[in-house]
Amino acid sequence: MAIRNYATKVPDAATHAEEVISLFESLSQQEYNQCILQAQMICDMLPKMVSHYADISPNELGRFKWVVDRKNISENRYERSFKELYVGLVTVRSKRQTSSILAGRDYSAFFKAFSSDDDMDEVMRQSKEMYEIDHTHLAQSAVPLSFGTLLQDEFSLEDSKLSDGIQVSDLLVSSVNRCLKQNYTDNVKMAKALGKLMINAPRIDEQAVKIFGHGPKRPIANAPAKLLTLMDSSSKQLYSLTFRKNFSKNAPLL
Secondary structure, three states: OHHHHHHHHOHHHHHHHHHHHHHHHHOOHHHHHHHHHHHHHHHHHHHHHHHHHHHHOHHHHHOOOEEEEOOOOOOOHHHHHHHHHHHHHHHHHHHHOOOOOOOOOOOHHHHHHHEOOOOHHHHHHHHHHHHOOOOHHHHHHOOOEOHHHHHHOOEEEEOHHHOHHHHHHHHHHHHHHHHHOOOOOOHHHHHHHHHOOOEOOOOOOOOOOOOOOOOOOOOOOHHHHHHHHHHHHHOEOOOOHHHHHHHHHHOOOO
């Protein structure tokens, strides 16, 4: 429904909107959830990555290469669909939600590579009209980005056996999973060690590791909850306590 509503406001997008709907409808429930969650992960990661590297190695922000683990020799249905959908999903989500990118760092390489020539006042006006979210008061402190350039220009599906980056990511994910299942000899020590590889959350009520589930919401308790707290307390404190409180108050989740 939301996609068709968008098409009513932008008639030129009607054909593409129907193509997007067809892609969504082709996905199974599990694939749909995975697609939405992967797009949300990118939204969550981007401000952290950009803020982090703007502090320690700003020139690295001039290029982003997105590599996704390919499951088969040829693309499967989900991978084809995700390639077509993720840029739009991330763009819309990012326009609706205030970014947690930190001020006072060197973003020159990032802006040079990915900022667009769009007029920010017009971008804010269109965003307000399209998504009914008013960010016009941020126009003077915001920079328009080309999400297509940022997300799509260097996107590839690769065999994990040939990608060191994917192998490292797989190792980190499996290690966190193993720790939460308490399958290490010293899970507390591992939780602290893994936490040092993470960045804290910009919101006061969130932790470095986000847990998503399918089905009724229920709290994480007992040992896994304690291990997640240890990971969070050991994570890089990119966001100060003051920032987290203010960001949570002034930029609520939508």
